[in-house]
Amino acid sequence: MKKFSWLLFLFISVTGVSQTLKGVVSDEKNRPVEFMYVINQRTQNHAHTNFKGVFEMEGLKVGDTLVFNKMGFETKQIIYKNNKVNITVKPNTIDLDQIMLSPEINEDKIITSIDVERNPVKSSQELLTKVPGLIIGQHAGGGKAEQIFYRGFDIDHGTDLQVNVDGMPVNMVSHAHGQGYADLHFVIPETVDKIDFKAGPYHFSQGNFATTGTVNLKSKENLDHNLIKLEGGQFNTKRLLFMNTFLDKTDESAYVAIENLNSDGPFESPQNFKRFNINSKYFKTYNNTKLEFSFSHFVSSWNASGQIPQRAVDNGSITRFGAIDDAEGGETSRTNVSLRMIQKYDDNSQMKHFAYYSKYNFDLYSNFTFFLNNEDDGDQIYQSEGRDIFGYNSDYQKEIIWGNTEVVINGGVGLRTDMVGNNQLSETKNKSEILERLRYGDVNETNYFGYASAAFQFNKWSVNPSLRLDYVFFGYQDFLEDNNTTGFKLKEQSAAILSPRLSVSYTPNNSFQSYFKVGQGFHTNDSRLIITSQANAIPKAYSTDAGFVWKTTPKLLLGLDLWAMLSEQEFVYVGDAGIVEPNGASVRQGVSFNTRYQPIKALFVNFDANYTHARFRDEPSGQDYVPLAPYFTLKGGVSYKKDLGFYAGINALHIKDRPANEDNSIVAEGYTVTNLNMGYIWEKFELGVQIQNLFDVEWNETQFATESRLANEPSGSSVEEIHFTPGTPFFVKGTIAYKF
Template sequence: MKKTLLLANILLLGVSYSSLAQALKGRILDQTSSPVIGAYVIHNESEHHAHTNGSGYFVLQGVSIGDSIQVSHMGYETQNLKVEALDREFTIRMRETAIELGEVVFSQDLNPLNTLSRIDLRTNPVNTSQDILRKVPGLFIGQHAGGGKAEQIFLRGFDIDHGTDINITVDGMPVNMVSHAHGQGYSDLHFLIPETVERVDFDKGPYNADKGNFATAGYVNFQTKRGLDKSSVSVQGGSFNTVRTVGLFNLINEKKNNAYIAAEYLASDGPFEASQNFNRINLMGRYGLSLDDGSDISLIASYFTSKWDASGQIPIRAVESGQISRFGALDDTEGGYTSRTNLGLTHAKQINDRLFIKNNVYYSNYDFELFSNFTFFLEDSVNGDQIRQRENRAIFGAESQLTYSKLFSGGEYDLQFGVGLRNDDIRDNELAGTKNRDSVRFVTQRGDITESNYYTYLNLNVSFDKLRINPGVRVDYFNYLYQDELTPAYDPKSLNAAVVSPKLNFIYTASDNVQLFLKSGIGFHSNDTRLVLERPNNESILPRAFGADLGGSFKLMPRLILNSALWVLRLEQEFVYVGDAGIVEPSGRTSRRGVDLGLRWQANNWIYLDGDFTYSYARSIDDAEGENFIPLAPRITTTGGLSFEKDRLSGALRARYLQDRPANEDNSVIAEGYTILDLNANYRVNAFTFGFFIENLLNSEWREAQFDTESRIRLANGQLEPEPVSEIHFTPGTPFNFRGFVKFTF
């Protein structure tokens, strides 16, 4: 009888405890209602902890009413709170404070590189869309012509051209354009207003199951601010008749309701003798709503338009002979026009203690027209070789991602399942020969493309005391359809293809100050629909990339962090730029290996130093030794600088170095490297901020974009060259460029 009563009491106590100790669910936001991602939530009584996910949600098990929790994140004030209820979602708002590297703690749930990118964004603010890409360590960019064209990108031994081997998104909306009129993966990021960027999420290599097409060298996802704490208006002006105005207007900033609009206007003549006549307009609006059932809804709408004239790439011989200056032109009728309208809807909900769902739907309407002349009079000695590339496309996509989390004896796991689609409907994708932009001499290609990508992925994270194992797999299915408008009959061609991409990663957190990783995976980039349908039996339909990374992050001192990686990446197929046609075409297999090093040091409470070094060895596998260099593949790149933020004064001195690199397959032609210094500073006086930006502080002469191109030019005496010449053609880098600004916050 006594044993029975004792057992009953134990059971009652167990039931009583289980009714008291429950899961605490909540969301952590900043003062602008943007989610604080990766915040550390610790249960002070048991030291159990949790981290916030990509939407700022967390679930902390084993919490009772009256317990206390601590919430912390680098760059925010630490909060200690008492749990007063468990029957509703807990919302915590954090206030920003000065960056303190001593607060960085390595955890299995966090990517140290993304944490460091947040430091860089805070201490080195940007004011151009292209500068945002430079927040990825080791990533270099170069403008081809006119300021309105997408930048040329370099990363991990890749000349990625405009985006062939890097996956770029904004709030989950793709930036890369498949089967684009100018080149596969074309990524024009100029529709993004840099002042609206809250977070830069990135990783290098093909190791993430939720990242698909083009994620071979890596991926970058920009997340915009959910809301604004205050409104602001700024005006900039400076060299080359440059004017830029930006307005950020806070409409609503409440606990469950927030909205803002942003606008940007930019105009510039540029440093060229023939004015660029460049102008860009950006409009954006974002609305966020949190419902009582735990749902979070975000609606984003934006409009972008840009047009420009360009002086194009010029041959070295024309400059050295004195025929034109470095900022002159042989065909100043180049240029272009582009526009993009975006709509995006995101829904996220913590369904219960273990289940979280996120849905994303987007639509884009895009126009593009580009006039270029790479070879001048090589093909047509009378009219010249100017070409026009243009298209109009509509993009629709949707994705659902379900995450299931559970504790088990000795650890925890979360299983992520995603499914989605993307459809590109491209009309009048054209390559034509033109003269002075106003007359069409011939049409090489014109047609309608429909390309659909259906995908699913499974991602598992199993965390033990110090080790996290992350296997994953992704399946992509493509449908290609092309109707050639130059043929008399309606006879569309179609083809289907699929690719499977497995991943396996290990992250070992030895301590709060040491984290090691081994990553491996297979990724891919798709090829242009027209190329695929021309070669339906070729393995180049969805060429794969095989990669591995071995490295770690080390907190060597309280305010000194080092991250490093040894990596290797092999591709089944590469892309080569063909200047005489203004297109890209496939070649053979390639192999790359290299080293990445990054350093972040906080000298005191207001001075920060950073540096990133990359070495890459890139070769073609199928070509003979000495003839297997990959044109324009960077070998050594270095970026770094000093930033300061004290009271009302802040600023930075930045440097970037790109070593000489081969411009052709046998390394007989060299693309010259460069070192550029930039400087910025600003000072706050009440509601006003005054400051300046200086690009190319030392006024160095440098070549931004370079290609080994065969061309034929008309000489100063009006006669054509007797024979074509193959040599470096380049666009000159910006000379000393000063812009001052004033900003009013209200």
């Protein structure tokens, strides 16, 4: 009887008293799985695995059901029986059934994660288009950074969108061609694992240029397989890709990817576009420390037919793929090295250190006005620079449990220094003779920053206030005698900005999440303008977002976002013409609707609609349009794909007509373009076909209201009208890949 009573007491103690579980989650290759979401279905308590795949959960009772969930892996359930578990999860094509909304999951990240998993990017130009509502355009032979349109902004090449790769900034301050210039062509698309997107400036990590949001591309730590891929298509297009893992252990891995691309494009004057890329990554974990080293090198050269005037096409002087000046073009290169170290401590805290260096060169010849300013030699301009970028940041994170409230505290500091040599804008002739230097000098710019954040999770709520301080030193040494009053000495100026942010979300269950955000973002202006007192150093932008994400059924995900922004007066340096254009304060409101539908496992439907109303605040009605600001866009598509066998996908992009100047007297025509891809996957081989512009529509990829004069037009005359770069016509490209 005593023995029975003792056993009964022991059973009650084990089953009735809460327990603490420690576990490890790994994949089929015994590699740790990071950021696996673990939830107790009884209590809704949750945890995440760290970079070693380790998690810890309290408040368990024998018989509790634990769910392990992460996009790209099969969902797994276990019954809690003892205090240590080892879980193995299998990779799996993403399934909407898997999506579990939680306070930690960024609602923007859900959509981009789904799209990348279902439709991996196939070119570096596609990377940014995975962001709902974002549109890009190329107008310099494929070698220059794409022009970006998002949230009612003509972002040019990156002025109001922060772009990072593995945490390393891509945007260039005080760039020869334009402030915030962000060239992503050094990224090999097959190495991209995730696209972490944040709309608006609401996170403590978002600094310079994050006015409308941040895109952070995260590269793969491991390759699923080695790969050789050959692509070939019209317009003498050829691409070779080689990816190889040369170290593959549980706690250590390394790979290299090499890409070579050539194309003449659809233009009558061949682009002779060439690009070479190499990306590599190494990581190692030992004890509670993880090291990650990355290296990449990129070089590119091209010719370009430039933007052509509509009147020259209308009168038959040239075709849509002809040129007024086909001597445009350029070359660029970038080398990146970075080192990241993460240290995990036993008190639920961790420290991250990240250091990086970039070596960059840029040379570009353009002609936007033809013979307007120089009727004899033409208006060709030359922009160039050489740049070294140094950066470092450290972040401390601590997780604390206060009763039923989980608190995650972050604090960090960092800096970035840009040393730009021979930054110039010159008038040239035939790429060989400098007629006049308009701007010429060295830029030195350093951004120091620090931040503090506390994310509180209690019941079904998450509240995250944060504060960020940026202090920027602007320096410019002018080499032109006409502009110099200090004996060619470096001129310096500094400015600071304090950015408060607040995010609140409510997640009553794993199928619905609503949110409200408010915060301040900014972008700096060009050092050359700030030093000469022609610009506000750091214009601010005040933003707010409110919306929800809702899994109405296991197969349907909906998202709705309402947002508004007030931007202070901005002075934008226009590198194309070497002038300053002051833009007044602007007000924008918009709505974004997203849906993802998966009627069966292999079939996926996506649809995004975006509307924006953008106006300059202080201009009279009818004169207050924001040039080239898209006000209505649609993206949508259907894809069918299994792990093996036949796959196909069709997607379309639609953009409405939009004003090209402030009074809407010149209109940038809208377009609808449809793309198709299909193929077949075997265990080791893949054959595929991609068709761009399936219906061969005439569309303008980029267009501007520009004043110009042609050689045969009267002296002293000019015409302001649409100048455009034509979009790709019907284009077929084939792919063959071998996995080993």
